[in-house]
Amino acid sequence: MRIVVLAGGIGGARFLRGLKAARPEAEITVIGNTGDDIHLFGLKVCPDLDTVMYTLGGGIDEEKGWGRDDESFRVKEELAAYGVGPDWFGLGDRDVATHLVRTQMLGAGYPLSAVTEALCDRWKPGVRLLPMTDDRVETHVAVEEDGERRAIHFQEYWVRMRASVDALAVVPVGAEQSAPAPGVLAAIAAADVILLPPSNPVVSVGTILAVPGIRDAVAAADAPVIGLSPLVGGAPVRGMADKVLAAIGVEATATAVARHYGAKGAAADDAPAGLLDGWLVDEVDAAAVADVEAAGIRCRAVPLMMTDLDATAAMARAALTLAEEVRA
Numbered sequence: 001m002r003i004v005v006l007a008g009g010i011g012g013a014r015f016l017r018g019l020k021a022a023r024p025e026a027e028i029t030v031i032g033n034t035g036d037d038i039h040l041f042g043l044k045v046c047p048d049l050d051t052v053m054y055t056l057g058g059g060i061d062e063e064k065g066w067g068r069d070d071e072s073f074r075v076k077e078e079l080a081a082y083g084v085g086p087d088w089f090g091l092g093d094r095d096v097a098t099h100l101v102r103t104q105m106l107g108a109g110y111p112l113s114a115v116t117e118a119l120c121d122r123w124k125p126g127v128r129l130l131p132m133t134d135d136r137v138e139t140h141v142a143v144e145e146d147g148e149r150r151a152i153h154f155q156e157y158w159v160r161m162r163a164s165v166d167a168l169a170v171v172p173v174g175a176e177q178s179a180p181a182p183g184v185l186a187a188i189a190a191a192d193v194i195l196l197p198p199s200n201p202v203v204s205v206g207t208i209l210a211v212p213g214i215r216d217a218v219a220a221a222d223a224p225v226i227g228l229s230p231l232v233g234g235a236p237v238r239g240m241a242d243k244v245l246a247a248i249g250v251e252a253t254a255t256a257v258a259r260h261y262g263a264k265g266a267a268a269d270d271a272p273a274g275l276l277d278g279w280l281v282d283e284v285d286a287a288a289v290a291d292v293e294a295a296g297i298r299c300r301a302v303p304l305m306m307t308d309l310d311a312t313a314a315m316a317r318a319a320l321t322l323a324e325e326v327r328a
């Protein structure tokens with residue numbers, strides 16, 4: 001079975017671990033968000049790709065959910081001693097090696113997709129990890145600080161400000177001019193199932209869908225498209241997804257996010273093409289099932305907390321079961 005997953009960082013990576021456990025024989029292609037990418041100290045950092053690679057490759061800091069295990073921060077301390085910022089980004093010593101290899105290869109002319117493949121040669125994540133694009137896309141967030149509106153990098157909003165002020169707008173800068181990375185559209189077209197894991201609908205999945213061609217390919221795919229809600233009981237399970245949902249006028253509920261993705265084949269004239277055949281909500285949101293189904297999306301309520309590998313594998317199995325139902 002060929003499965004395509006559109007993934008952000010922590011939520012996407014944890015789900016993928018469960019999916020691999022549930023279907024060890026499946027051929028899984030991950031289309032990773034690169035809108036979080038940032039240049040720091042001359043290094044190209046790809047937080048979401050690295051989170052997927054380290055999580056599936058056994059190198060992740062399990063506690064934090066990002067970065068390398070057994071990490072130290074001496075480089076960061078030395079940079080701070082020079083007064084060289086930013087000081088809010090957690091750049092670990094072991095992690096720096098990944099960014100050095102990536103930056104060096106990009107400098108030598110390799111596209112990000114080839115660099116990611118080379119990094120995965122070491123980590124052997126057990127999936128084919130593709131960046132959504134080889135082009136530079138950077139998510140910026142418009143905020144008001146001291147009475148002035150300005151756009152800042154998503155990482156600055158998320159990490160430095162902890163999303164403590166309202167996001168007025170979220171813009172994937174460069175997305176319109178970008179093209180899907182080699183292999184992305186082919187993988188979508190050849191998929192037996194396409195999954196939207198519990199990743200951030202705006203700054204992870206939304207950014208991937210903003211690369212011209214990807215959304216239409218998913219909407220047009222023969223494969224069932226099944227999503228899992230990252231919102232449980234009207235709030236994100238972790239992180240501040242509600243802040244960026246508010247910026248695009250979507251309520252922080254499982255139903256609102258399903259409607260935002262839209263029912264497959266249900267596009268109005270100039271609205272973006274609808275994507276979902278099926279949607280999983282958590283058991284606490286069982287009351288949402290009827291609303292989602294009224295929107296033309298097959299919906300089931302199942303436990304959606306990724307507390308351990310077994311629970312996460314059960315979520316993946318529920319998504320694949322719903323895909324079978326839709327197909328039948």
Ligand code: GDP
Pocket residue numbers: 007008009010011012013048198199200201203204205228229230231232235236237238239241304305306307
């Ligand atoms: P990021 O790039 O690290 O922010 O990761 P993602 O975009 O992949 O995922 C973040 C989303 O995952 C957040 O909106 C969380 O609400 C969601 N999430 C995290 N853990 C869980 C969980 O156990 N269950 C569900 N349903 N969602 C989760």
Ligand code: CA
Pocket residue numbers: 008009010033036047048203204
């Ligand atoms: Ca991310």
